[in-house]
Amino acid sequence: GLPKTSGPYTDAKREELSGNLKAAETLYRRATNQQGQYQGSAVKDLASLLNRQGRTDEAIKVLNEHMTLFPDVVQIERMKADFLIKAKRYEDARRIFASLQKKVRGAVGAILLRQEAYCFYADGKYDDALSILEKIRRTWPNDSVAAGLIEKVRIAQTAAPEWLANEDILDLAGFESGLSVFDRFVLGHCKLLGVDDRARARGEFEVRDFYQVQKQLGNIQGRRSRERAELHLSLATMAHRSPNSADGVRGEVISVHSSLGSYFAFMGEATISDGVHMDVARCYLTEALRLTARKQAEMPLAYLLSTYLTQRIQPAELARTVTRNRRIHVSVVDVADELSRQGVSPSSIFHDLPYYATASGHVVERLLGEQTTHPYLLELRTMCRAHPTPFEELIEAESERQSREKSILRGLQYQASSLTAFALQDIAGAVARLLPDTRFELDRSRLKLLQRYMNDAAAYWIEADFTEREGKYSRLSLDLTMLMDEIQEAPTRLSIDGLMPVAELVYQAVSNNFEEYRETAKPVLELRPVLLQDDRSMIETDGSVMLTLELSSAAGGAPVEGIDVLVVDGAGVSQKMSCHSPEVLRGGDRRILQLHVRPDSKLISDETFSVPIQMSYLTHAQKTVQSPTIRISVRVGAATEFETIENPYKTYSGGTVVDDPHMFFGxxxxxxxxxxxxxxxxxxxxxxxxxxxxxxxxxxxxxxxxxxxxxxxxxxxxxxxxxxxxxxxxxxxxxxxxxxxxxxxxxxxxxxxxxxxxxxxxxxxxxxxxxxxxxxxxxxxxxxxxxxxxxxxxxxxxxxxxxxxxxxxxxxxxxxxxxxxxxxxxxxxxxxxxxxxxxxxxxxxxxxxxxxITYLSDTEARNLAEQPILLNNQTRYRGKALTRLLQLTAGNPWFLQIFCDRLVRYLNHVHRPHITEAEVEAVMLALIGGPDPTSGSPLGEETFDPLITAAGENVAEAPREQYLRLLTAIANSSISGAGAFKGDLPQVEGLDHLLKDMMDREVIVQNAAQRYSIRVELFTHWLRRNG
The missing domain is CATH 3.40.50.300 (P-loop containing nucleotide triphosphate hydrolases)
Incomplete structure (x- = not known):
């Protein structure tokens, strides 16, 4: 986090977090010249910032100029070497590591030797790397890390180039510490609990900092396993960053490995207590066994066995033993007793035993050794011996499985670093091949999610339509974020080693791709009049004319918003009022706009004129764009020329039986x-x-x-x-x-x-x-x-x-x-x-x-809306007005008669002979309770009664209020037009039955995405306003 004080260093950190690297550099340089507690931190952060930008020599120069600020010269020299390694200047880095070996002793010397070996290894000088690693093994016989590194280097000596490209090429961190990717992940996310702010700001730790954390550990009362885990992780992180200080704590060495082992053991216990998925606990406890010495292995192994209990029990309840200092101790025997009591077959443990055996020899020795006397463990040992495949071969097969798994996962990371739609499909296919052999259930479920997200990413990659691409991106980025968050909250080794890197790479690639696409995508807009060329627009009493325009955006085009339609200063025509549409218009969508203009008397007398128009709008990048000028031709007529439309719908809009065959359609x-x-x-x-x-x-x-x-x-x-x-x-x-x-x-x-x-x-x-x-x-x-x-x-x-x-x-x-x-x-x-x-x-x-009896067909509904009010034997509807009317009524004859009655009344009131979407929307607003110039009242709930219940209350499936509650929830969840998921609805009794009832009655429909919407859209709008 940011320092709590103000000043150039705090400002620099803030700018760096915001991505403003140039400003951050300026502020860091200013902070390096100000004495105070953050001066050293500013130097290191400035050097790191320069190094991130590939300015290696400048970064090293900054460190050299301020060396006197740092009592621990070794740490700064190692930092310089890290920069050189990133720049692939391996020989320069190796010389630094070689010179530092003369200034240190003990475990730090072994780390520096491993770092020198890494430089040879990364430079392809495998013999030199092996020579140094053999020296480490001779000098420190108990160093288990060196043995594993020797094997890795020997494999690299004989490996093909393709293997080197896909395999887990060891990085510097792996050479210097022998820590796994998972170990380094938890170290990288350490909160440094128990460490004071000054030490955190320095980024390097003194002996007293170790004392402080150890004291807090000793003062903890009760189990409080998660707090214990975090304090052990603080010790591990401090020892990792400041190994010299870790050597001198009360005459003992604070080991990164042993502290990490304690962290994993206590996290395993905390995970069991918290009811988290048992696979997470198994992962933590396996890591604990891998890192701890034999004498500390009893408790993590006992907890590991407890994850197979069918009835979950708190760890403290398993304990049968209390040590001399009154600390609770859970033993393998305690858990074996409980496994027997719950009737858990040893076969479930036996199935995963080879996996645990590859992590630690303590597992086999403690559970299957000759000293085992507990009946449950004896049964487990008998099962192992009776198995047709010797247990040693099962362990070897498990090692091979892990190697295959690791190789595939590294290949996925390689593919994810250079994405195409085909690469994403290949990743999905490779994940599918991993699934059958993946050991743990949680890992399998996450692999299935990753497989699905890779297919989604491939679909995103080839999507051409902007709106669809944007939707796919939003869903995919959310899904990947949730997966990564879940992994961080409940990690497993497979998730951290393999899934997380792939998810992060794909997330970053998709985010960058969409940002680039968003910047380059352009809208394709068309503005045209809705009325036909021979149609007349009526002159209002104030001399103005309303032009109904349709603005459409081509499918696939980028969205725009803040749209203004402007009359360009032209001969005889002015704009009466603003024509502004603030909402987003997406590709494939269209919108009706009303432009009020005032022609002069000469143009009115001519009865025809053209209006020069420009559009102004904001792009998705918030840039204002002005369109070229277009001209809209207009024919006008006086209001006295308007002929009142006879209203044949009035008789039947109240529910009267249609006995006139000319008004009966379909x-x-x-x-x-x-x-x-x-x-x-x-x-x-x-x-x-x-x-x-x-x-x-x-x-x-x-x-x-x-x-x-x-x-x-x-x-x-x-x-x-x-x-x-x-x-x-x-x-x-x-x-x-x-x-x-x-x-x-x-x-x-x-x-x-x-x-x-x-x-x-x-x-x-x-x-x-x-x-x-x-x-x-x-x-x-x-x-x-x-x-x-x-x-x-x-x-x-x-x-x-x-x-x-x-x-x-x-x-x-x-x-x-x-x-x-x-x-x-x-x-x-x-x-x-x-x-x-x-x-x-x-x-x-x-x-x-x-x-x-169903709703009218599309043709029947169109005939009912058009035929009774033809104008010179031609339809009065223009543009998409009739389509919009049918969307609102769904061809329901009751609502169609009501709407058409009010529509004719409205046309007569405003003296307009033609029907555009503007008139349809005005009537719709009046029907649901908006302003109505015809003085007609809005529709009441009783009008929509056919869509609420099937019949009287005494034969209804549920009370009327319950139906209204569900329908209102569907209406409010359908604002985007997509509909409501079942989970969005009130969880009323018999929900599934009521939804089916409403679908059977054609009140609601369900789309392919399992979303519900109300069929008569007019009712949807009414519920949103009045529900």
Whole structure:
């Protein structure tokens, strides 16, 4: 972080963090000349900054000029050598390491020798590197690092160039310390807990700093394993940076390896306690075993075994032993007891044992050695010996697996350093090949994510459309960031060694690529009038003319915002008011703009003129661009020339049955099917039509009645007038009265219909007699034959009455018996509760032919919107106005009639003969509660009732408020137009069932991305404003 004090050093750090390297350099140079606690830090940071920019000699010169500031000359000389290595001046760096060896002793001498060996190694002088490493092994026989490095150098001696390109070429850090990538990762993220600010600022540590951290470790009460881990990591980091000081702490050497081993052991314990994924704990504890000496291996090994317990137990609860100084100690035997108690098979441990054995020989010695006496461990040893493959060969196979894995991961990093779409696909393929052999579950899940993200990156790389590319980039960068954050929070060795570097490289490459693409992508805009060449714009009362313009951006073009349309100073035309559109316009999108201009009297008298126009807008890079001037031709007419549009929608916008055939559009195939069922089959047929409330079912029934000509005799009733106190009697009486009325209209009367007593005593027989009387009357009137057809509207009211207990359930048996008399056929019409009605009375509805009435097709909806208000036999709609109208209403005839009624009223009010998107949007705003110049009231909730519930409350799947809550959430989550994920919605009881119900009723739709949206967009806007 930044120093807490102000001054040039703090300012320099801030500028460097912001990427302003030139300003940072100036401030650092100023700070190097100011005495104080940060002077030395400023020198080192300035040198590092110069080195980062490839200015190696300047960086070294800065260090040389300020050498007197540093008591630890060795550290500064090593810093200079690091700069030279980065510049690949290996021989110059080697000479520094060789000269420093004369000034140090002990473990630091071994580190400097390894650094000299690295210079030979990096320079391709493998024999010289081996000679120095052999010297280290002779001088320090216990140095295990040197042995591993010797093997690496020997492999490099004989390796092909391709191997050297892809393999984990050891860097300086690896040579000097023998630390793995994972070890160096945790050292690099050390927070230096317990270290004071001055020592942190210096970046180098004295003996007293080590004392301070050790004292804090000794003062910790209780387990507090995470705090212990962080303090051990502080010691490891300090020892790594200041090995000379680490040599003299109370006569002992603070070892990087042993401190790191303690860190990993305590982090393993903390991870188990915190309930983190067990694979993370296994990773930490394996590293602890790799780094710790034999006598410290018992506790990490015990915790490692505890990760296989099926019931998670806090580490402290496992302890059976308390040491003399009253510290809790968890042993392998303690955990073996618990494994036995929980019935955990040793096979689960045996499966991963070769992996742990490759990390530390302590594992095999402690668990499988001859001194093992615990029954559980004996069973594990027996299992190993009984396995068909000797355990030594299993360890060797595991080593080979790790080597293959490592080689593939290094290859991925090599590919990720130079990305193309093909390289990304190759990376995804290589990750897929890794999956089957990857040992731990968490690593496999992360590899699957990386594979998916690489495929996503390949798709991004070849995307040409700006908006799509931007969306892919946003999702990909977020996904990669989340993956990297997750790895940092819960690291595993595979994730840090292999996945993180690839993710970082791809993230950086994609970010750089998109930034470059964003800077070079250009918008392609077109501005044109919506009205046709011969259309006239009406002159307003103040002498101005409103021009409706369509601004479109070509697909794939870059976005723009802050758009202004300006009238260029021209002959006789001025701009009445600003035409500004602040929102972003993306490639492939379009927008309607209204430009108000005021022509002079001469141009008005000419009735035609042109308007010179320019556009001004901001690009995505926040640069203002002005377009070339274009000219828009305008024809004008006086308001007195406007002819009021007759409004044929007014009659039907309140829900009245459409009986005028000129206002009834579509449904012809449906009516034909209904007529076919009830006229061309044996009597006793029933056709059930159902759908949303106010979806035009009654109008369809009316048109069906008109279609049923002789010898068909339709008898139409609605159950909305049924007297529920005596439903059976009332039901039959409705039909008899309907027959009587119809016959009297034909001049047939004087029929002795069954009276009330007859209907009550023997209802079916009385109804049969009434049907016969009707048929005979028609035959007597000259009909050659007669087919009676009952048309019943609001049939599902019966279901509501039954559910409320008003009508007896046995009534439906009477309905079935009536059909089985085969004296008539029927069409029954009801609401969306019909499927539930049928399900509850399956036997009574056995032979019904049913069909759901849907929204109008696109052609039918267009005809309803256009045909009744043609202008000179031509459409009044211009541009995309009709398409927008159909988007808002989805072809729902109820909302289409309402919208068109208000649209005609609006056109008459503003004296405009044509309909553009501007008029459609103005009406939409008025309907949802915005300003309405026609003084029409906004729509209330009752208007949208068909989209809320299927029928009455007593037969609804859920309360009305619950549906509204869900629909409002969908509307509010659909602002971008993409829709709402299920996770965005309130988690109400039976959510899946309610969503399916609304999809079945065509209230909502679900797209391929599993997002939900409301089909009638007008309702979406209304809910956002009023929900």
């Amino acid at each position: 449904r012809q195939d449906l009516i034909a099917r209904m007529v076919d069922v009830v006229t061309n089959n044996a009597l006793g047929q029933c056709f059930g039509l159902y759908g949303q409330k106010r979806s035009g079912k009654t109008s369809v029934l009316e048109q069906t009645r008109n279609r049923l000509q002789r010898p068909n005799f339709p008898i139409m009733v609605t159950l909305g007038t049924l007297e529920t106190k005596d439903a059976s009697f009332s039901f039959l009486r409705l039909f008899i009265e309907a027959m009587e009325d119809r016959l009297e209209m034909m001049g047939i009367s004087g029929i002795a219909w069954p009276d009330r007593n007859a209907l009550r005593e023997s209802p079916l027989e009385a109804f049969r007699r009434a049907l016969h009387l009707c048929r005979n009357a028609l035959l007597s009137d000259g009909w050659a034959s007669c087919r009676l057809i009952l048309l019943i509207d609001e049939f599902t009211y019966l279901y509501e009455y039954i559910r409320e207990g008003i009508v007896d359930r046995h009534f439906m048996r009477q309905w079935k018996a009536m059909l089985q008399m085969q004296e008539f056929s029927a069409v029954v019409v009801g609401q969306d509760s019909m499927p539930r009605f049928k399900k509850e009375f399956q036997n009574e509805f056995g032979g019904i032919h049913d069909e759901r």
